[in-house]
Amino acid sequence: MKEEKKSASGQTILGGLFFFAGLIVALIVGWVVFPKVLYSEKTQPINFSHAAHQDSACEDCHYYLPDGSYSGAPGIENCRQCHEEPMTDSEQERILVEDYIQKNREIPWLVYGWQPDNVYFSHAPHQAAELECVQCHRDVTADEEKLPIYYENRWTGYSKSTMKMVACEQCHAERGATNACQMCHK
Amino acid sequence: MKFGRRAFLQFAAGAVGGTLLSPLPWKLADDSAIWSQNWSWRPSPMRGLVSKAPSTCLFCDGGCGIQAHLVSQKNAIYIEGNPDSPVNQGGVCPLAASGCQFLYAPYRVAQPMKQTKARGDVTGFQPISWEEAISELSLGLSKMRTRGNPQGLACISGRPRSSMFDLLRQFFSAYGSPNLFQMPSHADSLELASTLTIGQTATPAFALERAGYVLSFGADMLAGWGAPSRMQSLFGHWRQEQPGVAPAKIVQIEPRLSMTATKADEWIAVKPGTQAALALGIVHVLIKNKLYDADFMSSQVVGFEDWTDNSGKTRQGFKNLVMKNCAPRKIAELTGVEAAKIEELAKEFAAQENAVAIWGGDSGETPNNIYSDLSFLALNLLKGNMQTGGMVSLVPPVPLEPLPEVQVDEWAQKGLQQPRLDLTQSKQAPLPGNGLYAFLDTLNRGGAPYSIEMLMIYEANPVYSLPENSLVKEAIKKVDRIVTFTSYLDETAVQADLILPNHMALERHDDVIGLPGVPYAYYAVSNPVLPPRLDTKHTGDVVLTVAEKIGGAVKGSLPWKNFETYLQGRVKGLAAAGTGAVADKPGLKPWALQPGQSPKTNYKNAKDLWSKLTSGLCWYGPPIGALQEIKTTSGKYELAFVSLQDRGVNVEDDAVYLPHYAPLSPSGDEKAFPLLMVSYRSLSLSSGYMANPPFMTKTLWNFLLKGKDLFVEVHPETAKSLGMQEGDRATLKTPQGEVKVRIRVFPGAHPDTVFVVHGLGHTAYDEYIKDKGINANEVIEVQMDPITGMGTVWATRAQLARA
Numbered sequence: 003m004k005e006e007k008k009s010a011s012g013q014t015i016l017g018g019l020f021f022f023a024g025l026i027v028a029l030i031v032g033w034v035v036f037p038k039v040l041y042s043e044k045t046q047p048i049n050f051s052h053a054a055h056q057d058s059a060c061e062d063c064h065y066y067l068p069d070g071s072y073s074g075a076p077g078i079e080n081c082r083q084c085h086e087e088p089m090t091d092s093e094q095e096r097i098l099v100e101d102y103i104q105k106n107r108e109i110p111w112l113v114y115g116w117q118p119d120n121v122y123f124s125h126a127p128h129q130a131a132e133l134e135c136v137q138c139h140r141d142v143t144a145d146e147e148k149l150p151i152y153y154e155n156r157w158t159g160y161s162k163s164t165m166k167m168v169a170c171e172q173c174h175a176e177r178g179a180t181n182a183c184q185m186c187h188k
Numbered sequence: 189m190k191f192g193r194r195a196f197l198q199f200a201a202g203a204v205g206g207t208l209l210s211p212l213p214w215k216l217a218d219d220s221a222i223w224s225q226n227w228s229w230r231p232s233p234m235r236g237l238v239s240k241a242p243s244t245c246l247f248c249d250g251g252c253g254i255q256a257h258l259v260s261q262k263n264a265i266y267i268e269g270n271p272d273s274p275v276n277q278g279g280v281c282p283l284a285a286s287g288c289q290f291l292y293a294p295y296r297v298a299q300p301m302k303q304t305k306a307r308g309d310v311t312g313f314q315p316i317s318w319e320e321a322i323s324e325l326s327l328g329l330s331k332m333r334t335r336g337n338p339q340g341l342a343c344i345s346g347r348p349r350s351s352m353f354d355l356l357r358q359f360f361s362a363y364g365s366p367n368l369f370q371m372p373s374h375a376d377s378l379e380l381a382s383t384l385t386i387g388q389t390a391t392p393a394f395a396l397e398r399a400g401y402v403l404s405f406g407a408d409m410l411a412g413w414g415a416p417s418r419m420q421s422l423f424g425h426w427r428q429e430q431p432g433v434a435p436a437k438i439v440q441i442e443p444r445l446s447m448t449a450t451k452a453d454e455w456i457a458v459k460p461g462t463q464a465a466l467a468l469g470i471v472h473v474l475i476k477n478k479l480y481d482a483d484f485m486s487s488q489v490v491g492f493e494d495w496t497d498n499s500g501k502t503r504q505g506f507k508n509l510v511m512k513n514c515a516p517r518k519i520a521e522l523t524g525v526e527a528a529k530i531e532e533l534a535k536e537f538a539a540q541e542n543a544v545a546i547w548g549g550d551s552g553e554t555p556n557n558i559y560s561d562l563s564f565l566a567l568n569l570l571k572g573n574m575q576t577g578g579m580v581s582l583v584p585p586v587p588l589e590p591l592p593e594v595q596v597d598e599w600a601q602k603g604l605q606q607p608r609l610d611l612t613q614s615k616q617a618p619l620p621g622n623g624l625y626a627f628l629d630t631l632n633r634g635g636a637p638y639s640i641e642m643l644m645i646y647e648a649n650p651v652y653s654l655p656e657n658s659l660v661k662e663a664i665k666k667v668d669r670i671v672t673f674t675s676y677l678d679e680t681a682v683q684a685d686l687i688l689p690n691h692m693a694l695e696r697h698d699d700v701i702g703l704p705g706v707p708y709a710y711y712a713v714s715n716p717v718l719p720p721r722l723d724t725k726h727t728g729d730v731v732l733t734v735a736e737k738i739g740g741a742v743k744g745s746l747p748w749k750n751f752e753t754y755l756q757g758r759v760k761g762l763a764a765a766g767t768g769a770v771a772d773k774p775g776l777k778p779w780a781l782q783p784g785q786s787p788k789t790n791y792k793n794a795k796d797l798w799s800k801l802t803s804g805l806c807w808y809g810p811p812i813g814a815l816q817e818i819k820t821t822s823g824k825y826e827l828a829f830v831s832l833q834d835r836g837v838n839v840e841d842d843a844v845y846l847p848h849y850a851p852l853s854p855s856g857d858e859k860a861f862p863l864l865m866v867s868y869r870s871l872s873l874s875s876g877y878m879a880n881p882p883f884m885t886k887t888l889w890n891f892l893l894k895g896k897d898l899f900v901e902v903h904p905e906t907a908k909s910l911g912m913q914e915g916d917r918a919t920l921k922t923p924q925g926e927v928k929v930r931i932r933v934f935p936g937a938h939p940d941t942v943f944v945v946h947g948l949g950h951t952a953y954d955e956y957i958k959d960k961g962i963n964a965n966e967v968i969e970v971q972m973d974p975i976t977g978m979g980t981v982w983a984t985r986a987q988l989a990r991a
Contacts, residue, residue: 017198024202032210158222
């Protein structure tokens with residue numbers, strides 16, 4: 003009887019161990035392996051340095067167009083204003099001038115926060131509501147040596163940093179802005 | 189320690205727990221939703237900066253100012269109206285809004301093509317270079333000329349109100365052929381009606397912007413009549429309540445409850461084809477009750493009272509003819525409108541200050557019976573609408589630089605001396621105009637004095653869109669060579685031997701000269717919003733190159749380097765005329781100008797005007813009064829067509845010289861074909877040169893088009909007498925042919941009539957356009973007007989049988 007009891011409690015402990023092992027393995031898979039599998043890492047076509055452009059104002063490159071829409075990432079016409087010819091001996095600048103400006107090719111920037119087609123987003127009302135850029139975007143004034151890696155969801159094709167609807171809704175709710183569907187899905 | 193079944197289950201339970209505590213299932217669930225928004229076949233607009241490129245729409249003759257939205261200045265994604273344009277005031281019709289679908293359509297012709305197999309076999313088209321194509325065309329043309337058969341060249345052209353058409357006319361005159369025809373339109377018969385009454389070729393215009401009462405005899409104002417976008421915004425204007433202004437009253441007179449009729453204040457369901465009779469009934473009441481300006485009618489008008497013809501014979505005047513034949517009781521029998529209603533309409537019409545009668549069904553796509561046009565004009569004349577400042581004026585000409593005098597060489601002279609082949613029964617009609625049907629009839633009957641060796645077709649699709657299209661299908665078999673200048677592989681291009689693809693409307697310079705039914709002078713230039721996508725060439729440039737290759741007088745008559753230079757030259761003339769202004773801000777009201785009152789010129793010189801016109805602004809000028817421009821020998825409005833006698837019409841019947849109700853009988857036995865088939869158009873269905881784009885097809889109700897089945901409308905009683913119900917399949921048979929349709933029981937349809945919509949039943953283009961519904965033109969019968977030789981369309985005898 004006694005042996006049987008001991009054996010039963012041993013089995014319980016052993017069972018707990020198996021359960022625990024399964025739990026740990028799944029947690030590792032879910033938290034560590036899965037994100038690595040789900041996202042591919044991409045680097046930007048040029049390692050642009052915001053820090054190296056501190057003599058320019060943000061609005062020189064990121065501005066509102068006459069129709070009120072936002073220019074987003076600048077096109078090569080912006081870059082050309084200063085970089086018609088290389089100004090330094092930086093390799094990245096050489097790529098910019100030779101591969102893009104001289105060939106009249108737009109730089110295929112990977113936009114970290116690009117919203118999908120079914121979302122209508124306008125920067126203008128958000129600026130009017132006095133939201134700071136860094137509330138949604140990374141702080142580019144920090145001295146970063148390399149542009150952040152762009153994580154692309156292999157399944158959906160979205161950027162990992164695309165703001166999700168819940169974040170939009172939360173902020174809208176907090177600030178008393180409407181959360182009606184047609185506000186963003188027109 | 190054994191890893192048995194129990195251990196496995198314990199491990200699995202842990203794994204499930206761990207998975208649920210990790211983001212994996214939740215993220216995948218979320219991603220699956222996002223993934224479904226990103227299927228590769230889901231269209232997604234190109235990313236980039238959006239800019240707007242202004243131009244003028246060429247999809248119909250409405251002349252709307254448009255703005256194409258471009259992504260990165262490369263891809264057109266959307267077309268909207270230009271708010272500066274006084275015509276459309278920022279609005280566009282569904283066709284223009286779908287315009288980008290034509291630009292990127294798979295059925296565009298990508299390069300010159302030559303048919304190497306039998307005509308009509310699309311697999312036989314072989315791409316050739318532009319050099320080959322142009323040299324083949326110019327060699328063929330040169331040979332025809334030197335062989336002494338320049339008259340053997342003919343052309344069917346679309347877009348008649350354009351400098352491109354003037355260029356073609358110049359080419360034909362220099363080359364030596366009289367056989368240049370246009371696709372038919374209501375303007376054809378209206379021009380002749382003006383020729384008879386005021387002695388000059390013009391079309392009437394209506395000051396609808398200030399109308400208080402509109403008596404519309406089947407003018408489908410919301411289905412493309414006049415300039416479509418103008419009519420849309422006008423309807424909005426009429427329906428807007430304005431303090432201190434009485435709302436306009438719209439009375440729609442037609443046998444079908446059309447979109448316009450549903451939006452009108454009153455719908456008069458008249459018997460098909462009897463609107464002109466009703467107009468004369470109203471005239472009768474006006475005359476009987478002396479509700480007209482008797483002084484004006486006797487002093488400024490010939491033929492209101494009895495008149496004397498060239499031979500000194502006294503002829504009956506309009507007044508007596510109408511009093512004798514058009515009493516309301518008689519007209520009530522003809523039209524199905526009660527006599528009391530006719531009296532009421534006439535009195536209402538007479539009492540209103542700004543009342544106007546407008547007319548013309550079929551969205552202006554076909555000429556009218558000339559006597560009907562003349563009757564509606566007479567009604568307006570009696571109302572006093574043609575007097576200075578009245579509601580009816582003329583579409584003013586635009587003082588563009590005239591083309592240089594044609595240098596006619598010996599070959600051209602001989603060719604031009606030959607009769608034009610629009611011969612009805614071996615001679616031209618007494619009052620010939622754009623006799624396309626008479627021309628096709630001549631080819632089909634045979635026995636023409638010479639043969640047509642080459643037929644050019646420019647921006648038109650007659651094989652599909654010409655009513656009774658069997659006539660053109662038959663006629664092109666008699667022609668040795670068919671050359672089309674088109675952007676699309678449409679039904680006509682499929683029949684061509686040589687296709688010389690034109691730049692699509694958004695890729696080229698072109699212009700719009702005057703607008704149908706619009707009282708102010710109008711000119712607009714379309715300019716490319718994008719460079720040509722495909723290996724196409726502007727037809728104007730092709731014509732100029734061909735003229736250069738033919739050389740001699742032909743080259744000398746067309747001296748321009750390219751079409752753009754030619755167009756700039758025309759604008760130079762407009763600038764030199766120094767009249768009119770450019771509409772450069774929203775809210776301008778050119779219709780408020782008085783005749784002769786030119787707006788203040790706001791361009792410096794020809795260069796400035798060209799740059800303003802190519803930046804999407806239009807030029808406008810003052811209206812011209814109808815009676816200001818009288819060029820008849822009597823110097824008066826000829827209500828009796830005195831000039832018909834000079835044109836060889838000498839008959840006993842006095843009515844022939846006066847506006848009267850003269851319906852042309854449809855053929856076929858009334859017993860075998862007990863119904864009348866009447867076709868109608870819709871603004872949601874493009875039925876001309878432009879095929880109906882998929883965007884618009886999506887807007888059609890499923891009681892009009894369901895799958896591939898087209899529904900025809902019949903009155904509930906007619907359906908009952910035929911033993912048919914909603915949705916039944918039927919065969920619609922006319923003397924022209926038969927088609928399979930389905931039945932829509934519609935109380936808004938006139939009894940004993942079948943209503944068929946235009947714009948479906950294509951056999952060319954792509955899978956999204958072709959084989960949907962039937963083409964009404966296959967079963968329509970055209971009746972030739974004996975006075976003008978024009979093909980008119982009002983009704984075709986028909987029968988419906990259960991299929």
